Amino acid sequence: MLQARQEFVAGVMAELPVAVGVLPFGLIYGALALNAGLPVDVAQAMSAVVFAGSSQFIGVQLMREAAPLWLIVLTTLVVNARHVLYSASVMPFIRHLSPGWKAGLAYLLTDEAYAITIIHYQRLKTLGQQHWYFLGAGLTLWLAWQASTWGGIALGARLPATWALDFTLALTFIGIVVPALKNRAELSAALVAGVVAVLTAAWPLKTGLLAAAAAGIITGLALDTRRADSTQP
Amino acid sequence: MNFWLIILGMGVVTYVIRVLLIFLFGGFTILKFSDGLTLKTMACLRLKLRLFLSSLLAAGLA
Numbered sequence: 001m002l003q004a005r006q007e008f009v010a011g012v013m014a015e016l017p018v019a020v021g022v023l024p025f026g027l028i029y030g031a032l033a034l035n036a037g038l039p040v041d042v043a044q045a046m047s048a049v050v051f052a053g054s055s056q057f058i059g060v061q062l063m064r065e066a067a068p069l070w071l072i073v074l075t076t077l078v079v080n081a082r083h084v085l086y087s088a089s090v091m092p093f094i095r096h097l098s099p100g101w102k103a104g105l106a107y108l109l110t111d112e113a114y115a116i117t118i119i120h121y122q123r124l125k126t127l128g129q130q131h132w133y134f135l136g137a138g139l140t141l142w143l144a145w146q147a148s149t150w151g152g153i154a155l156g157a158r159l160p161a162t163w164a165l166d167f168t169l170a171l172t173f174i175g176i177v178v179p180a181l182k183n184r185a186e187l188s189a190a191l192v193a194g195v196v197a198v199l200t201a202a203w204p205l206k207t208g209l210l211a212a213a214a215a216g217i218i219t220g221l222a223l224d225t226r227r228a229d230s231t232q233p
Numbered sequence: 234m235n236f237w238l239i240i241l242g243m244g245v246v247t248y249v250i251r252v253l254l255i256f257l258f259g260g261f262t263i264l265k266f267s268d269g270l271t272l273k274t275m276a277c278l279r280l281k282l283r284l285f286l287s288s289l290l291a292a293g294l295a
Contacts, residue, residue: 038236039236042236042237042240045237045240046240046243049240049241049243049244050240050243050244050247051244051247052247055243055247056243059239059243063236063239069235069238069239069242072239072242072243073239073242073243073246076242076243076246076247077246077250080246080247080250080251081250083247083250083251084250084253086251087250087251087252087253102252103252106248106251106252107248107251107252109251
């Protein structure tokens with residue numbers, strides 16, 4: 001039991017710096033969700049039920065634009081598809097656990113918890129109580145996300161209605177997108193997607209968004225493949 | 234618009250993705266992440282994901 005407690009505390013301590021970095025995003029999400037017209041309980045529940053930042057931001061945007069359910073769920077599926085790799089990666093380390101433990105840890109499997117936990121797991125020689133480390137890291141991030149969402153909702157509710165927060169959604173997206181554009185392929189993907197989104201804005205059911213994303217991906221992949229071909233001897 | 238249904242849909246799909254390989258292939262290791270080939274596959278998937286995210290967010294921004 002002592003080792004379990006030590007592992008749990010070590011997981012909490014390792015995750016804390018990452019959790020602090022997540023706080024501003026939770027605050028922004030809470031304020032944006034409220035501004036997008038989500039009721040307070042729904043905005044908070046999304047953080048608890050979905051617990052995946054990127055898809056929550058995109059989900060709020062799609063809800064604000066009254067996108068259909070299938071489009072929101074499909075987008076969530078694609079955006080969170082990377083978690084399949086995470087679960088495959090941690091599975092060898094937690095397969096000895098009971099189904100209850102596996103089900104609980106899967107819920108806490110976020111980018112930030114995975115990054116911290118997998119480093120710890122890969123240092124191990126034998127498996128013991130290390131799932132407590134995963135639990136500590138995951139719960140720390142969960143609490144930070146819920147608390148910052150609540151903070152954002154409280155902040156958003158206190159702001160006067162005349163303070164239109166619409167622009168903060170665009171600012172958030174700029175803050176996420178721009179640092180991710182590190183090469184010509186990614187920059188072109190974003191530019192093409194932006195242009196196609198404007199051109200297809202009148203398409204029904206907001207399907208123009210998916211068309212724009214597809215156009216961006218095709219452009220980015222084409223440029224990336226060409227670059228890879230040209231660098232080969 | 235039924236917000237609760239949307240949240241449930243998003244939550245279920247996210248959870249299924251997270252839990253799928255943990256349970257579905259729980260009895261044996263299907264991916265070895267120390268394997269160079271698998272790491273290359275993962276890097277490739279991450280690139281495609283970044284392209285998708287950049288494209289989708291840029292589209293939303295526009």
